[in-house]
Amino acid sequence: EPSVVWFRRDLRTADHPALLEAAERSPRALALFVLDDRLLKPSGKPRIEFLHRCLHALNDDLGGRLAVVHGDPAEVVPRVAREIGAGSVHISADFGPYGRKRDAAVEEALGDIELVRSGSPYAVAPGRVRKADGTPFKVFTPFRNAWLEHGWRQPAETDASTVDWMRFGGGTGIPAVREKLPDALALWEKFRDERLPDYDKTRDRPDLDATSRMSAFLRWGVLHPRTLLRDCEGTYRDELAWREFYADVLWHRPETARQNYDRKFDRMVHDDDLELFEAWKQGRTGFPIVDAGMRQLLREGFMHNRVRMIVASFLVKDLHLPWWWGARHFMEHLVDGDLASNQHNWQWVAGCGTDAAPFFRIFNPATQAKKFDPDGAYVRRYAPDSADLTPIVDHAVERRVALDRYQDVRT
Numbered sequence: 001e002p003s004v005v006w007f008r009r010d011l012r013t014a015d016h017p018a019l020l021e022a023a024e025r026s027p028r029a030l031a032l033f034v035l036d037d038r039l040l041k042p043s044g045k046p047r048i049e050f051l052h053r054c055l056h057a058l059n060d061d062l063g064g065r066l067a068v069v070h071g072d073p074a075e076v077v078p079r080v081a082r083e084i085g086a087g088s089v090h091i092s093a094d095f096g097p098y099g100r101k102r103d104a105a106v107e108e109a110l111g112d113i114e115l116v117r118s119g120s121p122y123a124v125a126p127g128r129v130r131k132a133d134g135t136p137f138k139v140f141t142p143f144r145n146a147w148l149e150h151g152w153r154q155p156a157e158t159d160a161s162t163v164d165w166m167r168f169g170g171g172t173g174i175p176a177v178r179e180k181l182p183d184a185l186a187l188w189e190k191f192r193d194e195r196l197p198d199y200d201k202t203r204d205r206p207d208l209d210a211t212s213r214m215s216a217f218l219r220w221g222v223l224h225p226r227t228l229l230r231d232c233e234g235t236y237r238d239e240l241a242w243r244e245f246y247a248d249v250l251w252h253r254p255e256t257a258r259q260n261y262d263r264k265f266d267r268m269v270h271d272d273d274l275e276l277f278e279a280w281k282q283g284r285t286g287f288p289i290v291d292a293g294m295r296q297l298l299r300e301g302f303m304h305n306r307v308r309m310i311v312a313s314f315l316v317k318d319l320h321l322p323w324w325w326g327a328r329h330f331m332e333h334l335v336d337g338d339l340a341s342n343q344h345n346w347q348w349v350a351g352c353g354t355d356a357a358p359f360f361r362i363f364n365p366a367t368q369a370k371k372f373d374p375d376g377a378y379v380r381r382y383a384p385d386s387a388d389l390t391p392i393v394d395h396a397v398e399r400r401v402a403l404d405r406y407q408d409v410r411t
């Protein structure tokens with residue numbers, strides 16, 4: 001009996017434990033990807049375009065044998081599996097709230113065809129690293145230490161030739177793309193050799209091309225974090241640990257995708273001015289570093305980490321809008337948009353997350369710009385006209401408002 005390898009957030013064939021497991025059961029397999037409206041509908045153009053590029057790259061790797069089918073996975077996966085007489089369906093486990101529900105529904109609909117989970121998008125699967133008393137970590141540093149101590153498996157030795165890929169007639173095909181996906185591994189190696197040694201010093205500078213830009217490849221599983229962890233330590237490894245930490249937090253507390261991790265922030269009073277929100281989204285606030293970041297997001301589906309913090313702080317503490325409004329806009333446009341990393345970084349900025357930045361430490365956009373974009377090159381690249389706009393709020397005034405509201409949360 002052949003098997004199905006159902007690809008989701010693992011769009012690669014190297015170091016692919018689910019592919020290895022499928023190959024061990026049967027020499028023949030069907031490679032399947034399901035275009036799921038639940039994930040596509042809330043996604044902006046750059047995000048969908050990137051997914052399509054990943055699918056083309058995977059399809060090329062598989063000699064043109066990737067079956068891409070549009071529909072509800074709970075209907076598509078069992079139908080395709082039965083059509084080819086598959087004995088099992090192989091996946092990398094998904095730990096997000098929607099992914100878990102979807103996989104449970106697919107498992108149920110598969111009946112006596114086994115759904116086999118092997119590997120995950122993380123070096124250590126969420127839920128694995130725990131305190132000595134079995135409870136989850138709530139603070140990053142002890143999590144990071146336990147995560148390092150736990151360690152991770154060796155890469156799985158797989159490539160496209162590990163199984164004989166079946167042809168499938170019933171797919172919808174992959175929409176055309178303008179550009180091919182670059183070789184993620186080559187980009188990583190270039191970053192590792194040229195930029196990683198200075199990463200500590202330059203990572204906060206949006207005007208320099210100093211970070212790895214690996215986030216989107218990690219999001220879609222084009223590379224597994226194990227590949228990067230092999231080559232790094234120190235600060236860069238810590239950044240990857242943050243990604244694992246937030247996945248762990250969301251796994252234990254799935255409701256924090258929508259709710260404050262720290263429930264005392266439920267008392268925070270928010271505004272709901274849609275005009276201010278729109279100005280923020282369009283990058284027309286009159287605060288140049290904020291506008292540059294928001295326009296980079298719209299143009300490229302990416303924003304530098306330091307600027308993500310600045311624009312998020314601005315939304316929450318200068319415009320007094322709920323963090324989840326901003327988080328939703330990010331998820332729509334970010335090519336690397338990942339529920340765990342996004343919602344929990346937003347909560348970190350908003351002061352209501354795990355080891356959150358203290359709420360009363362409020363970013364001043366002008367000071368931040370001076371420090372991290374000292375020559376104004378980043379602003380010039382994305383929002384050269386912003387300095388001519390009238391600022392939509394007075395930072396000093398809004399800072400006071402935010403601090404006053406915070407008093408009500410604290411007490």
Ligand code: FAD
Nearest residue numbers: 211212213214215239240243305308336337338341342345
């Ligand atoms: P590098 O500096 O090269 O970092 C290497 C890798 O480490 C990243 O690719 C990423 O996987 C991980 N990483 C780095 N910083 C963080 C962090 N703070 N939290 C979790 N992982 C981290 N990252 C996402 O991948 N998806 C998101 O949806 C996302 N939303 C964010 C929202 C806000 C408000 C903020 C402040 C940060 C968010 N981040 C998110 C984290 C971070 O901004 C991006 O991972 C980073 O900018 C990606 O660029 P890079 O790959 O060049 O990063």
